[in-house]
Amino acid sequence: MTDALIQAIRTRNLDQAERAVARLRTRMSTERVASLIVTAIEKLAWEEGDTPAAMWLLKNTP
Structure with a gap:
């Protein structure tokens, strides 16, 4: 199931992401x-x- 979410995010497919x-x-x-x-x-x-986005996520999420 997480693979479906990752794929949806990768392809920027909102409908697929919502279903996942x-x-x-x-x-x-x-x-x-x-x-x-x-x-x-x-x-x-x-x-x-x-890298800037990834680093921001690492610093700003619990």
Whole structure:
């Protein structure tokens, strides 16, 4: 399921991302889902070479 979220974020597909988040919410707490979203975005930032964005996420998320 997290792979679907990562793919949706990578392709900037909002509908796909919303479906992935909805599936995650049926099995996980809101806090856990939020953590997975931030992790997916951070992973994508590193993969795309957006070091400033990745570093900002590391510094500004719990």
